[in-house]
Amino acid sequence: MLLQDAELLRDETYQCLDDEGVPVDPAWESPLTGETVTEAYRRMLYARTADLMAVSYQRQGRMFTYPPNLGQEAAAVAAGMVIRKEDWLVPAFRELGTWLARGVTMKEIFLFYRGNEDGSRFVNAPNTLPITVPIASQLPHAVGLGFALNYREKKAAVFAFTGDGGTSEGDFHEALNFAAVWKVPVVFIIQNNQFAISVPVRKQTASVNLAVKALAYGMKGCKADGNDFFAMHSALSAARDYAIGGGGPVLIEAVTFRKGAHTTYDDPRLYRTKELEDFWEKKDPLARLAKYLVSKGLWNKKTEEALLKDYRQDIDRQFSEAESWGPYRLEDVFSHMYADMPAELKTQKRDYEKFLAWKESGL
Numbered sequence: 001m002l003l004q005d006a007e008l009l010r011d012e013t014y015q016c017l018d019d020e021g022v023p024v025d026p027a028w029e030s031p032l033t034g035e036t037v038t039e040a041y042r043r044m045l046y047a048r049t050a051d052l053m054a055v056s057y058q059r060q061g062r063m064f065t066y067p068p069n070l071g072q073e074a075a076a077v078a079a080g081m082v083i084r085k086e087d088w089l090v091p092a093f094r095e096l097g098t099w100l101a102r103g104v105t106m107k108e109i110f111l112f113y114r115g116n117e118d119g120s121r122f123v124n125a126p127n128t129l130p131i132t133v134p135i136a137s138q139l140p141h142a143v144g145l146g147f148a149l150n151y152r153e154k155k156a157a158v159f160a161f162t163g164d165g166g167t168s169e170g171d172f173h174e175a176l177n178f179a180a181v182w183k184v185p186v187v188f189i190i191q192n193n194q195f196a197i198s199v200p201v202r203k204q205t206a207s208v209n210l211a212v213k214a215l216a217y218g219m220k221g222c223k224a225d226g227n228d229f230f231a232m233h234s235a236l237s238a239a240r241d242y243a244i245g246g247g248g249p250v251l252i253e254a255v256t257f258r259k260g261a262h263t264t265y266d267d268p269r270l271y272r273t274k275e276l277e278d279f280w281e282k283k284d285p286l287a288r289l290a291k292y293l294v295s296k297g298l299w300n301k302k303t304e305e306a307l308l309k310d311y312r313q314d315i316d317r318q319f320s321e322a323e324s325w326g327p328y329r330l331e332d333v334f335s336h337m338y339a340d341m342p343a344e345l346k347t348q349k350r351d352y353e354k355f356l357a358w359k360e361s362g363l
């Protein structure tokens with residue numbers, strides 16, 4: 001599944017199912033059991049439902065800015081099913097399906113997007129770094145984790161995400177370079193959702209694709225259909241095996257599309273056409289997998305409707321819990337950066353306390 005160098009240069013895309021959910025190669029057979037694929041679809045459905053509800057809570061003024069995942073569920077859920085407990089997850093900010101697989105709860109996600117640091121605590125999600133907003137800054141950390149895994153002779157991998165825009169950051173190039181030099185077990189996943197806010201990917205790079213950048217650093221790469229759950233699952237499994245087998249890092253480009261806005265503060269109608277949206281609508285990852293499952297007799301509308309009802313109730317309950325959570329503490333803003341707070345920060349904290357006291361006094 002990891003493409004040969006020549007295939008990357010020819011800009012070939014690894015794909016298993018077409019837009020109608022039919023195998024592109026008639027001889028192809030699912031490497032996963034029906035139960036596993038159904039589970040994947042359930043997870044995608046849950047992630048989509050939670051994501052749509054998050055946008056709705058934000059629209060009701062009950063949450064701050066939120067970056068929708070709509071349309072990108074296949075890559076995130078596939079990663080969530082391939083990653084193992086002993087592995088590390090280093091996310092960007094649009095990997096809801098992977099966080100959920102790690103044990104992150106929607107309550108935590110909601111707290112985070114309500115501006116509460118408790119949402120970054122991820123109580124039941126070991127080896128999972130927090131959501132990272134500064135673009136690509138998480139990638140050198142992923143390489144450090146990979147280096148430590150090798151140093152401690154642990155058989156585990158790091159799954160590190162970035163977007164297409166992230167590939168223009170210096171951190172991306174430094175991370176890939178050192179990852180390959182040190183042969184660290186890191187699987188880099190670029191969610192190429194075609195845009196970095198309003199900048200289209202063709203303005204992001206002059207390379208034939210993003211995965212081909214792997215060649216310059218001396219690592220394996222794969223450009224896969226990011227809306228095809230099977231393609232992503234196979235590519236990620238092969239990448240993990242290769243990385244922990246001592247082969248070193250792998251770069252996977254997941255070709256997908258952000259169907260929603262960049263964040264709830266964005267209006268994509270200003271920079272993309274209806275034709276483009278219609279083109280990608282036909283490649284929707286859930287619709288495609290549902291068609292495959294229905295054709296195998298593994299899914300039907302009734303099952304989906306019953307599940308949706310349960311999911312909505314569960315997500316609403318978790319949102320209520322987040323809403324009734326206490327406000328964030330002043331210490332959260334200052335305390336977590338240093339073991340011993342430097343004098344400058346102590347002064348800032350005192351000044352801020354004085355400011356709050358003044359504000360509360362109403363003078």
Ligand SMILES: Cc1ncc(C[n+]2csc(CCOP(=O)(O)OP(=O)(O)O)c2C)c(N)n1
Nearest residue numbers: 094133134135163164165166193195196197
């Ligand atoms: C270092 C840095 N520069 C700029 C920004 C503002 N910003 C937030 S998201 C974003 C675009 C990111 O695009 P991409 O990497 O493709 O990820 P996507 O949002 O499409 O998932 C930018 C420029 C930031 N968060 N960090």
Ligand SMILES: [Mg+2]
Nearest residue numbers: 163164195196
């Ligand atoms: Mg992008």
